[in-house]
Amino acid sequence: MNTTVFSDKALPERVYHTVLPNGLKIYVAEKPEFSSFFAVFGTKYGSIDTCFSRNGGEKISVPEGIAHYLEHKLFESEDGDAFSRFSETGASANAFTSFDRTCYLFSCADRFYDNLDILLDFVQSPYFTEQTVRKEQGIIGQEIRMYDDSPAWCVLFGMLEAMYEHHPIKIDIAGTVESIAKINADLLYSCYGTFYNPANMFVCIAGNVDAKEVIKRVQSAIKPSEPVAINRYQTPESDGIIKPYTEKEMAVAQPIFSLGFKEKCEGERSLFEFICSDMLLAAIAGDNSPLYERLIERGLVNDEFEAEYFQGNGYACPIFQGESRDPQAVAAEIKSEIERLKKEGIDQKLFESVRRSLYGSAIKRYNNVESIVMSLVDSAMSEHTPFEDIEILRNVTKEDVEARLALIRPENAVLSVIKPKV
Amino acid sequence: MTSKTKLSDGVEGLFIKNTRFNTTLISFNFYLPLEAENYAANSLLPYLLTSCSEEYRTFRELNTELGNLYGATLTAGCSKLMDYQRINISISVINDRYSLDGDSVVSRAASLLASLIFAPSVENCAFRAADVEREKKQMLDRIMGEINDKRGYARAKAVKLMFGCDPFGMPRFGTAEDMEAVSAQALFAAWERMLRQSFVRINVIGESEQTAERVFSAAAAGFSAVARDNITKFLGYRLPALAEKSDTTERMDIAQGKLVMAFTTGYVDCERNTSALTVMADIFGGGPYSKLFMNVREKLSLCYYCACGIVKNKGFLLVDSGLEEKNAEKAKSEILRQLKALKDGEISDSEIDASICSICDSAKSVYDSAEGINLWYASRVFDDSVASPQEFSECIKKVTREDICAAAERVDLHTVYMLLPQEEK
Numbered sequence: 001m002n003t004t005v006f007s008d009k010a011l012p013e014r015v016y017h018t019v020l021p022n023g024l025k026i027y028v029a030e031k032p033e034f035s036s037f038f039a040v041f042g043t044k045y046g047s048i049d050t051c052f053s054r055n056g057g058e059k060i061s062v063p064e065g066i067a068h069y070l071e072h073k074l075f076e077s078e079d080g081d082a083f084s085r086f087s088e089t090g091a092s093a094n095a096f097t098s099f100d101r102t103c104y105l106f107s108c109a110d111r112f113y114d115n116l117d118i119l120l121d122f123v124q125s126p127y128f129t130e131q132t133v134r135k136e137q138g139i140i141g142q143e144i145r146m147y148d149d150s151p152a153w154c155v156l157f158g159m160l161e162a163m164y165e166h167h168p169i170k171i172d173i174a175g176t177v178e179s180i181a182k183i184n185a186d187l188l189y190s191c192y193g194t195f196y197n198p199a200n201m202f203v204c205i206a207g208n209v210d211a212k213e214v215i216k217r218v219q220s221a222i223k224p225s226e227p228v229a230i231n232r233y234q235t236p237e238s239d240g241i242i243k244p245y246t247e248k249e250m251a252v253a254q255p256i257f258s259l260g261f262k263e264k265c266e267g268e269r270s271l272f273e274f275i276c277s278d279m280l281l282a283a284i285a286g287d288n289s290p291l292y293e294r295l296i297e298r299g300l301v302n303d304e305f306e307a308e309y310f311q312g313n314g315y316a317c318p319i320f321q322g323e324s325r326d327p328q329a330v331a332a333e334i335k336s337e338i339e340r341l342k343k344e345g346i347d348q349k350l351f352e353s354v355r356r357s358l359y360g361s362a363i364k365r366y367n368n369v370e371s372i373v374m375s376l377v378d379s380a381m382s383e384h385t386p387f388e389d390i391e392i393l394r395n396v397t398k399e400d401v402e403a404r405l406a407l408i409r410p411e412n413a414v415l416s417v418i419k420p421k422v
Numbered sequence: 423m424t425s426k427t428k429l430s431d432g433v434e435g436l437f438i439k440n441t442r443f444n445t446t447l448i449s450f451n452f453y454l455p456l457e458a459e460n461y462a463a464n465s466l467l468p469y470l471l472t473s474c475s476e477e478y479r480t481f482r483e484l485n486t487e488l489g490n491l492y493g494a495t496l497t498a499g500c501s502k503l504m505d506y507q508r509i510n511i512s513i514s515v516i517n518d519r520y521s522l523d524g525d526s527v528v529s530r531a532a533s534l535l536a537s538l539i540f541a542p543s544v545e546n547c548a549f550r551a552a553d554v555e556r557e558k559k560q561m562l563d564r565i566m567g568e569i570n571d572k573r574g575y576a577r578a579k580a581v582k583l584m585f586g587c588d589p590f591g592m593p594r595f596g597t598a599e600d601m602e603a604v605s606a607q608a609l610f611a612a613w614e615r616m617l618r619q620s621f622v623r624i625n626v627i628g629e630s631e632q633t634a635e636r637v638f639s640a641a642a643a644g645f646s647a648v649a650r651d652n653i654t655k656f657l658g659y660r661l662p663a664l665a666e667k668s669d670t671t672e673r674m675d676i677a678q679g680k681l682v683m684a685f686t687t688g689y690v691d692c693e694r695n696t697s698a699l700t701v702m703a704d705i706f707g708g709g710p711y712s713k714l715f716m717n718v719r720e721k722l723s724l725c726y727y728c729a730c731g732i733v734k735n736k737g738f739l740l741v742d743s744g745l746e747e748k749n750a751e752k753a754k755s756e757i758l759r760q761l762k763a764l765k766d767g768e769i770s771d772s773e774i775d776a777s778i779c780s781i782c783d784s785a786k787s788v789y790d791s792a793e794g795i796n797l798w799y800a801s802r803v804f805d806d807s808v809a810s811p812q813e814f815s816e817c818i819k820k821v822t823r824e825d826i827c828a829a830a831e832r833v834d835l836h837t838v839y840m841l842l843p844q845e846e847k
Contacts, residue, residue, distance in 0.1 A: 368790070
């Protein structure tokens, strides 16, 4: 078992990485001056994994929201729940499920190894009964209801539904009250048995630790398991969109919008591609872009306006979102700015300011154990190495960024609007 | 290591040496009396000051400089602290050694911040009309947009109902009417008042004493040109005069109901004397070991969240939950039942241990975040009975079951506010 050490010429940081014989990936960042520790035990399994097979067996389709449901239920075991174990150590424990991953985590300033033992143990100890599964329906039902009242959430999913015909990215991470009613203990065990095997999982840690000691500790706590071959099935997605405009009414002060451009995408974007697209969005709509200045001066957007490059397995789209009295006018301005940049290119000074800004953000990430661990999780999910983004930002050129403009096609734009209910 | 320097009458510089970070944080905190008539102008002022200046005439010029300073983060904020309004303007920038060309980015960021505060873009004793209109529109959007976050909206509503005429009940940024009425001249007066009358605390969190000294001497020079008078002083802790007890329901087009219960804590005092209240509120509705989480969520499955937050120096705590209308009464009864259990001493050793352990663990982590350190010290300018997170933990560790019961005994339900979906016709 080899351990690789990653570093960057500008930073004093070291990240240790190894892969256990069973396939579990481990990343450890030593932060000797810090009081707090942060740890994630995660799996490459999220809301979009709704259709799969195990070890070449038959194709299984599961109810929407099951990955998130499983996350809730994993905190319970036969002899009590993980929260009560963490309450004895003072750690703050939590978990989250996103489109492509489920992560269990804790932060603490004391008793790190005790907390690590709890984390590694409860994630490897599923215990579901029909009764405990039923109990969670009320709790998760209310979590879903909470998101039903979130305009930012609703405007995003409105856009995704109008953009993707088949891709499960358009499904709410927690599912619906109806879909979660179909979840039972057997289905949870089936998903657990498929996706919670070490070869599909990762442990990422930052804090005042000895990396070699941590790796040893993790290795000894991982239970033996048979390798599992996972096949994920996705219905091929067309290049086009379903409809260019969608709206919904909610109790909001003024319209909220999300404008996305569906890009052709098979598999995932590389880190280099992601950074170039991210920089492009900052050049189009960032704080010091001509477009942002124009929109603010005309009173068309406020400081909630932002752009994000949204991508994962089989989907990619730049998204511009914000609040506006006239979302159509904002959408027209964004499209015309994109066309202008396609003709004239990005201003060199603006490019440099954006590059430095993103470089600074990458440096700042190492100020905080949580943000370090979250970036290590990205490394574990996407196969890129820690610090790779910093090196890319040193060398990226204006032409690299401008090349991403060709992927943004106006005919693939979807505008989603939440209008105030009158 | 912390060191405090007096820079002028009512102006302090606090250097908190911390070599953990790749950045330096410089934060100016101005404290003025919380007064309804100045509230809206004071709220808008930091946003206006951080949008442009004499040197950077447009926000695009300013943002370009921030980008060139490796994405230096400029933040503006305004918050209520007891009977005071805190205006905050901060900048966080990467340390010089990380710049790509050896540039002195920290000095540049420090000068930029000082120029925004001491040399704004003004003419004829007023801010420029276009800048004021732009920032007012942004602020009105923020105020109107508070309704978008139903949980925050419901909590603010409960506080407003509880505090009645006390300015602490004002919405976070003030009312839309007051904001509409703020003029370019009133903002100029607010800026002058901020420089002349506020108590000022400048926090520098970073690795270099020299940087702190430079920031402090630039600030001292800035304030030497200001006629400081009528400087804000701490007038002691006082229990607010609250509105009558009330129970209010509002309906809106929403999917999930929100229940907020506001309780009085019976006393306000320095931090050293409110440790028991901190632990009591945490056992009531802090972490997943708390009574509200264990019972309202886990046992009765009524909600996703049911939590308790405390504002010790204003003498109240808020419990809130998101739930179905049909479960609201059941949840309310259970919340009160759990409070009664605390009053009756039905508290296990493990609950007390879990709570103390969790509070102390969080306190120990304060030094791992520059923003956390800044907030810690900026929130305690009037109360140095507990100077550091370590001292705070020492006080918390001494809390006993009897202390917790006594603190719970003084807690009394004052305001209930429910935001519910429209009734079906």
